[in-house]
Every structure is written in structure tokens, then in C-alpha cells.
Amino acid sequence: MTALAMIACTLAAAAAESFPEPIRPFLAAKAKDGTKVLSDHDIEKLARMPEHTRQLVGAAADSMILGSANHLRILLSLDLSPQDMELVVQDNCILCHSDPGNVKPRALFSPDPAKQGSNPLLDLREFVSDAHFRRGLSCSGCHGGTPKDESMSNEIGKRWPKEEERHSDRSWIPDFCARCHSDPAFMRGFNPTLATDQLNKYKESRHGMLLLREKDPRAAQCVSCHGVHGIRGPKSRKSSVNPQRIPDTCGACHANPRHMAGYKTDSGEPMPVTQVPEYKASVHGQALLEKGDLGAPSCTGCHGSHAAMPPAVASVAQVCRRCHAMNGQLFDSSPHKVAFEENKWPECGQCHGKHAIARPMDALIGDRPGTLCHDCHAQHARDNAICDKTSARFRAALDELSSGRAEVAPYEMELAEKGLDVEPLSRAVSELDEALLQARSRVHSFDLGTFEQAAGPAGDALARARQSIAAAHADHRLRQRGLLAAIGSIGLLALGIALKLRELRRRRDGK
């Protein structure tokens, strides 16, 4: 046992020698309860880092800014890449403010601020994931001073308004961020594809007007949406401006009745706070949030991001046309276009709604009470025989085609399982789907002729689908009859052989 212990000690000593001298005492440091501060796993992580990174960690320990084994343990717990570790250990701001033995909790960056009782914004794990930090821009980039400062420089904080002012008036923030983000020459060195017109757009937005002109501190500015120390690009799923997280980011204010209290719409009504839950239940919200379709619009898809503004009645339909262009064109040539303009109705929103846009259904169309067409015409254009006939035909044709589709589609699986040729049926169902989609879109023309151009081919495709099902069933019957014939003929042959065998046996028994 003694020999084994000696071997283990020798191996441990040899391993410790591979680390820079200033950090060797950390490797054996023990906590008050006698346990080692750095676990074997921590030491292994440090050992796996490149020599250059370990030398930089050693230099930080040598300067005493990396002050203890516990401090090193905290940095290792971040699981940083060697490149990020090198950034951290060369930045005295981070080193000092992440050392629990050096700063008070209110200024301490830690991997778990809640446990340390510090500000949630001082999350060290978030900070080392920040897009700015990852591109080499650290604390001093915003706060002032330099990463090499060994004590708090007088330059720190000079770039900002005084503390009592900067919280009550947030209008300095957009200009502060724009120092870099509106400078194309500067931004080109980091991300040449990133736009640099955000400040100009923001100034024209409702948020910008409220903040910059009315000095409203509740109005959203850069950090309201992008965050402070954990800013990530929109492609990151953790980013507050990732398309799938935008509804919640906007909802942080717009779904909060206390925050929105006092704000009014253009028509002077209190600003509603139901948009986010309505959006989440809508066809767009479900496509984006549940199906993961990033092509579906979130809040910024219709309202814009930096230039966010509620679309006016005149422009809201143009927003919809960005994706639903075909329906927009059909509507523009329809008799409804003039009527809607005269009544100052928002085109698409009048029938489909705004944030709570539901999946359009054929049941909305028709000349019966309860349908959109009937109810609106009963109120505004009563007793129009042509309109009644048009809506009745739309509904009847769509019902027939969709019920026909529901009737033929299951045969694809059934016939395929029987080994029958389902290619003609699959083709016909695809054509039916395409024509049905077209027919539903052409409803927006409110014209029977235009509608029939798609409904006619859909009817033909449905007829072809039914014919191919009948042909496949006939083929299956033929196969079964063929099998019966084969069974009959092979059975007869087998019977003949069985009789011959019986005769042979009798003949042999007779002998």
C-alpha cells in the first residue's frame, strides 16, 4: 500500500510540474472542510488546454488578479474554449469582477447570480456567450478604461450620463450603441453583412419617437430587446431576438398591463395587451412556434423591428401582400376593392382579423347565415342575387372538392398495401391539392369565372382519382381471379399426382 501511495504521489508531482509555477499551489489548495477546491475533473480540463493558454492563466495568477483556487474553479466551470479562456485571463475587468474574494456581491459577475445575491445582469456564463465578447469586445468597450488596468480607472463611467440621470432618461442608449453600430467602416471589421441604419430607423419608429422626443423612459430602446451582457445574434435560439422568441420579447412590454397603462392606439382607445396570446394561437403563431417554420411572420414580420410602427389601415393590406401576393392581386381586381376603400376597411383584416388570424376555412364562405359573406352583405349590401349566387357556388364547389379529396386520399395507403399501382392516384391527388389551393385563393377575386378556372381542373383531377381507384380495384380483382385459376390448375395437377401415388402404392401392395 505504501509503495502504491508513493507511486501515486510521484505521478501527481510529475503532473503538477506540467502547469505554470504560479498555479501549482491552486492544484493542492483545500477548502475549510478539507476537500480539494479544484476537482480532478477541473485539473484535467486545465491540463487539456494548450500550453499557451496555460501560460496566460499562470501569468494572471502571477499578477495576483487571478487570486485563488476558488476563482480558478469558477472560471473553469464556464467550460470555455481555449480562445475564450485566453480572452478572460487577459482582461483584468473580468478577472477582478469574477473573484468573490475581491468584490462585493453587488458588483460580482458569477455563473449563478441568484445564489450569490448579485444583480441578474451580472451573469458570467451569459457574458462569455455575448456576441461582443466573442469578437474580442469586452467590458472596457462600453464602460471605458482598458483591460490592462490593475485598478478602477477614472475613465470608467465617463462615457455615460451620471447614474441618477441615466436611469430616469434612457435616451442616451441608442446613440451610445450607434457609436459602433452606425459606423459602417467600424462594423465592416466584425460583420460586413450587418446593417448600420438601425439608429435612423429607430428614430422614425413609435418607440424612438416616444423615447427621443417625449423622453418616455418606458419606451423600448436597444437593451430592452437585445439585453445587456448576454447579447446574441438572431440565429441563436437563446437570443431574445431569435424569430421564435420575438413574441415573448415584445410581449415583455406589450402583454404587461402595468407597463402599457396610459398608452393609446391611433383611434384613441387604450392600447390592448392581448396581442401576444392572440398571435400565439393564430395560424402564423402556430406555424412559427409549433411547426418551426421560420418563414412565418412574428411581430417584426408585420410591424418592422428597429422601425416598428403600427401599420395603418391603408398599409396593413400591403404588409399581408408581402407573402400573400396572389390573393392581393385578385382582391385588387375584385368589386370589393372599391367598397372597402369607400368604407375605409382594412382589406385582409376585415375578414381574417389581425393578431388572431385563424386558419381560413371553407365554412366562412357562403350565402347562409353564420358565414362571413352572408353576415357582411346582410349588413352592408343586402339582396344582391349575383353575390348570393357567387358565394353559394364557391361554397358548394369547395365542399364537393374537399369532401372528394377526403374520400380518395385514404385509398393511396390501402391500394399501396395491396401492391397495386398507386402512381396515377397519387398524381391525381397532387393535382387536386394544387387546384384546390388555387380555387381557395381565387375566392379573393369574388368572380365566378376566375374561380372556375381553378375549380374546373380540380373537379377533373378528382374524377381522374376516382377512375384510378376503380382501375386499381379491377386490377386487384383480376389478381384474385388469376390466383383462383392458378390454385385450380395446380390443385388438379397435385390431385393427379396424389392419385398416381395411391395407384403405385396399391400396385406395390398387390405384389
Place this chain on the structure above:
Amino acid sequence: MSLYRWLDRRFELDPLVRFLQHKEVPVGTHSLFWYYLGGLTLFFFAVQIGTGALLLVYYQVGEQTSYESIRFITTKVPFGWLMRSLHCWSAHLMIVSLVLHMLSTMLLKAYRMPRELTWVTGFVLFALALGFGFSGYLLPWNELAFFATAVGTDSVKAVPGIGEWLMQVLRGGADVSGNTLYRFFALHVVILPLATFAVVGVHLLFIQRQGMAPPRGHAASHGMRFFPDFALRDVLLWLLCLLLLASLAVFLPYGPRIPGVEWELGRKANPLAPAYPGIKPEWYFLWVYQLLKEFPPHLFRIEGPRAALGVVTVLMGIWALVPWLDRRASREQASPAFTDLGVAAILFIGLLTLKAWDIGGGAAAQPDVRAVARACALWTLVAGFAATVLRFAFLRHTWFVFTGAVLLQAALHGFAGFSYLGASAIGALTAATGVVLSRDRSTLAGKPP
């Protein structure tokens, strides 16, 4: 008759006819059923040749044509669907009859002296049949075939020394590609058929020279004439199997939809698409597939797949060399250990195959491995105990060491929480101990205890 005389004058057919007239099948107290299985396998092979030739009329090998031509055969060519379905069903039934033929030979000790080489040629034919299955699987060039072949050829890498080279030879490159398709096609329609014809010829020649083997201990009281009595019975069975084949082809054209026994065309292979979960080889390879899964990435510093393939090679080697290992049978003595080895092999392969099918795992995409192990062990134990009781009651068998070892392995794995390999190691130790302890026992001589 004049035609026969015309031919006889030129080819001297009379000696051949006399030989066939005198050819007999031994008849005694044993069942004649076992003698039909070889002929039945040959019948299914003939169906394969016939339907394969018809498929070849329309099949066009190539990355751009294989899938399309199979689709064309099954949807547009008159009775093309029937040919493909018959080909696939017959392939599986041929393996079934071949395995039954081999097991009956094993259990009846028909491999004993002087028929050792007949057993070896039969074993080679079994390997060739597996080769037919493996190479034919890729030819439709659909998604399932592509990924199954990728997995199958990848496992060849585990062969020590030449594994990487062998995989590249099989694939015609680093990955499964059009090159693989061409060489699998050549294997399936030229190389393997020629080899099979040659080995079947030798196998039949041995049988003609030595005659059919009566089971040990069942002296043949007389013989049944092969022509016409036995041959007509053979034909009758073939006709019944043809009926079965036709019915299966009409009612289940894409197989019974059990993993490893299905051949729906599905989607065309896309080498750039990611492999999807649940890809399994054909049913007769499932036990090897499951064994590969049971091994950890490394075992005693040996790569897991290499160790698993090593185990398979050793087991197959023992199987091929059974006629020489079973020296008692060669001396016309009882060899209950080898009878039990055959039964244990069925149970061993059965447990692994059931596990590969995730029996007891429900419909979940990721079945509970413990529930699967429990259910598969239960089925294996039920089958094993039933076989043991039947053997003891009706066949007076008293030697169950190998069967007991497999059942112990199943019980430990399924109900005591042991890993498959842990349970197997204990089972193997138990079998070895049982063999050593019972070496000189009277049971080995076939005497009742």
C-alpha cells in the same frame, strides 16, 4: 420410345436410367419428412432463377435506373409485381427451408462419417444463400437497402488486418455508391449463381454416390424407389409450395411487414440524406446485428464490433466443423451433446432475433430495453422448457447442458438485470463446467440414467 432409342444409341442412356431406377430412399421407423427439405430448397432456388431471369429483362442497374426500373417493373410491366413478389417471398422461404434442412441434418446426425463433406458443401451453400440475400437487398437502390448495406458493409471493417481493405473492395470505394451497386449486381446475377451451381452440383453428386443417410439408430428396413415414388412426392410438395407462394404474392405482395421481412420500394436512396433510426437487416442477419449492438465500444482493449464478429466467426466455425468434432456420431454412437448443441443454437439465435425485433417494447420509438429483455427472455424460456419437456418425454433425451446454459443466460439477462454479455459469460462458464463434469457420464453414451 423411338426418340429415347435414338438418344440412347448416341449417348448410352441405359446405365443412367438403370442407376435412377435403383436409386432408393431409406425407409424405417424414422419420418421421411426430413428428406424433402433439400429438394424443397432446390425448388425455391429454381423459382429464384426463373423469376430472377424475368426481372432481369426489365431491371437496369445504375444509380439513375435501378430504383426507376424496379418501380416500372412493379407498376407498368404486366405481372411484373408478381415476379418481384414471388422472387422476394421465394428468397425468404428458401432460407427457411435451407435452415430447416441444415438443422434436421444436425439433429439427425446425417453429417456423420462418411458424409462430412456433404455437410461442408451444405454449409457453403448456406453462406452463398446469405450472400444472395445481402447482395440482392441493395439492387432496388431504395433508402432502406442503401442504409442497411452501408451498415452491413461497415461491419466488415472489424475483420483484423484486412477489414478496411475488404470494406473498400465490397463497396468499390470508401462509401456505398453506384460502384457498390454494380458489384453487388455482378455478385447477385453472375458470381454467386455460378458458384451455387457448382457447389449444388458437388452436393448432389455426393448424395448420389453415398445415398441418403438414415438417422443413427434407425436401421432402414427397406428402401423406397426414388423414381417415381419419392420424386412424385417431391413434386407434390413443390406444387403445394407453389400455391403457397402464389397466395402470399397476391395477398402480401410486400411481405408480412415485419422488420427484416418486407420489401416495399419506398423512397429512392439518397446518399446525402441522413440515416433514419430503426434500419434493420433481413431477418436471418438480425441475430448478428443484435449481437453487434450488445457489445460495448471496447471490450478488453478489443473494439466491440471486432469482438462480436470474432464470436460469430468462432460459432460458425464450430458449426462447420461439427462432423469432425462429433466423434461419437462417426462411431455410430449416441452424441447427445451435439443434439443439445443444435437445440441450444436455435434458442441462442432466437433470443437475439426477438431482441432485434424489440419484442415487448411496445410501439415506442425508443423501447424500454429492460422490458424488451424481459419479454424476449420469457419467450425463450417458454420455448426452451417446452422443447426440453418434449425431448425428455418423447425422445428420451437426458443431456441438456447447452440448452440449460442458454436458458440460464436468458433468465439472468431478462429477470436478474445482468447485461447480455455478463449473462452470456455466466452461461458459457456453466456450459463448459457441465461438459467437463458429464464427459464420462453414461448419458453421453446414450444409456438411460
